[in-house]
Amino acid sequence: MIKFDRVFKKYPGEMDALQDISLEILSGELVFVTGPSGAGKSTLLKLISAVEKPTNGSIIFENTNLSELRNKDMPFLRRKFGMIFQDHKLLYDRNCFENVVLPLEINDINPADSARRVRAALNKVGLLNKEKMNPITLSGGEQQRLAIARAIVSRPLILIADEPTGNLDKSYADEIMNIFYSFQQVGVTVIISCHELPQSPIKFKQIHLIKGQISNSDKHVPLLS
């Protein structure tokens, strides 16, 4: 599904954020991208989701080379991903329903269908009874669940979560991780970045990064060499 081949990423005036990354993520996999702060986890996720382009190397997503993708085609590619961020990136001048409906407005889905899909997504994350509330009134865990609802409402092929439990206590974090596992179980590819590997009840792949390079000796985590 996604294949990195000798990918480098360098930001102007800085050291290489990623160096010589080669890996492959298959459809329906659960992938944890782990590593300390500054290891390049967020950069890797930005490259996967086409928010950034690599400095060198190629990233192939479903036969499309993301390095050669034209800027005007980027938004259409991004619609295939569901993005979840550590700081949620919710809009606090909109209620929960309006936050979740945003990707459907972008996809130009008709209002009746949108309303049905938004309620289904809110139901999935257990926030159906809070659709009219402003996200600012929700707890940290609820806000992250709302962000997940927004990510899944457009039925993405891949869910990408950048440290989704970073700001949450353990009980909320487990709750969020269980939601991700449930999506993986129905065939969605889930890529999650985190400092430490969580305890997962299901099979997963780990990509461990240190200083922009893959440092992974786990034999149960096959990577493209």
Added chain:
Amino acid sequence: MMFIIIGITLCLPSAGYLIVENVRQISTKIQHEAEISIFLKKDISQDQIDFIDSALRSSSEIKKIHFEPKLTAWEKLQSKLKLSTLDIGISENPLPDGFFITLNTLSNTKIKKLTEDLKLISGVDNIVVDGSWIKKLRAIIYMVKIGLFSLGTLLVIVLIVIISNTIRLQTLTYQNEILVSKLIGATNSFIHRPFIYTGLIYGLGGGIITVGTLKSIVFTFNNMAEKYEYILGNSITLVGLSAVNYTIIVLLAMTIGLFSSFFAARQSIKKLEKSY
């Protein structure tokens, strides 16, 4: 607030144009052609008059020739003033014979050349050129129009800056929304759309205010002119701009709003994209 700023800014050159158009129309109504009056010497013979007549007819610059004998002129004057020769104490006709010619040109150079040529003809006493002031007035109107066009251009630039800054501030207000939308797959046109609509609405509102203000100016002026007609002794009417001109003003305002907002939003969003 933005409607009023756009409305008043566009009103300045538009009101100037309205006044210039009115003056131009009046000047067109007053006289279209230059005229020259040629007064002949008192002791001129009929042969000389015939010679001058044939000389005038041979000129390509002359459109129409009218000869007024001194006797006819004298009779006309007396009848106009309703006086007899005794009343004014003149026993003899003081008026000369005259040719009144209409020219087919308004060119100052040609008129000057023709006047000089006519002065050389024997029997011509005096030449009076009428209508040159119209030409001067038209030249002034033309210069004022250029001035108004320059002022209008400057004010359009001012409007573009004002609208652009307002839209830029709005993009900053909606910064989070723009960034999130970009991350989840919004195209540039989707993000630009609300700002472009805002610019268009600013233009439409401002344009309507301009048209409304101009119509009020015309209405108020005409009302006042009617009130003071007995003092002025003449009715002065300000004619409003045509429906086409009013439509052009509104469309121009909308175009300014559209382009300013589009470029401001594009530039601002490009900057925001760097802060992903």
